[in-house]
Amino acid sequence: MRKSLFGFMTILLGMMLLTVACSKGDTNIAIGPPASETNSVSKIILGAYGLEKGDYKEYQEGFGDAADGVQDGNIDISIGILGLPAASIESLQASVGDVVMISLSDDAIAKIEETSGYRRHTIPKDTYDFLESDVETVTAYAILMGSTDTIDDELGYELAKTMIEKASENTHAQAKQMILENALRGAEGLPIHPGAKRYYEEQGLTVDNPVAELIADESSRKNEFILGTGSQGGTYYPLGGEMASIWNKYIDGINVTNTETGASVENLSSIRDGHMDLGMTVHVPALQAVNGEAAFEGNEVPNAAFIGHIYPEVIQIVTRESAGIKSFEDLK
Template sequence: MKRIRIPGLFFMLAAIMLVTACGKPAQSGESGQAGQSGQTGKTTEYLLATGGTGGTYYPLGGAIANVWNESIDGMNVTVQSTGASVENMRLLGNKETELAISINSIADDAFNGKDKFTAPIQNIRAIGVVYPEVVQIVTAKDSPIQSIKDLKGKRVSIGPAGSGTAVAAEQILGVFGMSPGDFQSFQDTFTDAADKLKDRNLDAAFAILSVPAANIADIATSKDVRILPIEGPELEELTKKHPFYTPYPIPASTYKGQEREVPTVTMQAVMYGREDLPEEVVYQLTKAMYEKQSEIAKGYAIGSQIDLQKALDGVTVPLHPGAEKFYKEKGMK
């Protein structure tokens, strides 16, 4: 057998490269739905769990991730579409994502093991409020549906399974003396629900979105819309049972056909992260999200609602130390 001689210099270089590679092993993270996450070399690979592609979480999460990736050295955040709040909390709990957006009430339930969560998920930490979540129950203006009680016997989408919308729909219907069994219930994403409303294959749909919501505005291009009010003694009962809800008036003319101000309720969409994320990394994420809000808004207009002065409103889950460090610098803690 012919033997091949390797020149001494080449052998030394190869050995040095091997030792260097072995001396800096990649720190693999947990496997998420959209791929591998964690820290690898000088690049920090994170997943951000959002919501359906037709909602607010997904495009807003994408705009935030783009700003993070552009402004933080070595940061690469990938956005994943999910069933939203309930699923996102479970993904954090299972270490299948590093970051997630959720309604504050759902995160509180997850942390304390209430309602949809049979056991506490206590590895979640708050980063800060992103924007107000507004409950909007949409029907066509020419529909006979004038109030929530008129949904009885109708075709209604209450939001995807595992979403904060579905939880809110159940809670709101409950104070009005109704349940999904009182009507033909669908669990569509709001993108699908909007298409069905336009085609008259659905009578009404629950949504928790920013105001104005692009999908509702899109429905209004083909037919005038009506937003059902949440008011009166039912509103009082709702806020007493579920104090995360606060009254919110949708201004008149927000949507085509909506001539009057509509009373409804809001909660807060909050950015959360895993407890085990490095303090300095979360500090940088928090700092960029609030100090580069105008750049986020260029990517998605709702980013304009990110407001440092409201960053801690309705936040009940403990803050991540990295976020807390930022707020202390700003004199907020």
């Protein structure tokens, strides 16, 4: 009897070990679309925990599709760069009722700050109904960059002016961040569009940025402009849609069309290549783009200039209680 019991326990233990071994690397993590800043910062975050390919399965999804995957149980963790609060996260919680937001450890945050332009940020527990405590994460700034090939001096002025002075007509929650006091957040180190600089200085702001040189001329201004945003499930797309509508309403002779993209990196690359006139982006890849670093090494973006701050971008990492994951350390 004892031998039989011992044999059974040995088999059971073996099965448990096999299960653990098989589960290593089976965690499905949505890290953002290719050529997006979400994709880049996700790898920085995972690297801060010593996690590499093979330690998890990556899904290069926009946050909307990723949230659907979390809801369906096909994705275990979704990493997004979103405003606070994020409607997509609130919608996910309303659907499943067991959303968990993952905090980053102090050690991981220190490593992220050392290797990127992201800085520590605390998400207060009253931001979402499902939070039981504050969440520690990192943040950057969403900004608007414009092409120096197609956005002339006067148009740059009008774009910046309208962003600030007509933001109250934008119904998106993040539009309240587009105020004069915030206008130069995320501009550090970037060339500024001369038209935007002129507007901000008229309003009493001090602008120390290098001034971009323009090829664009008002006399040959086109009528149709493209604004690169992000995925429909994120913040950029709906917010950018309202920004475009307000520009079209108040700036004579232009029509701005917002388009769904992979966000930051794709938008900056498209400005460089002449496929877009305006692009929403996190300030970190914008710096990399103008300096020819990271994803832009050997492919810098010399024709993009800062036009204005949009809102603070906060890394928000969600899973579900049913996934049983409390920290990235659980994946080691």
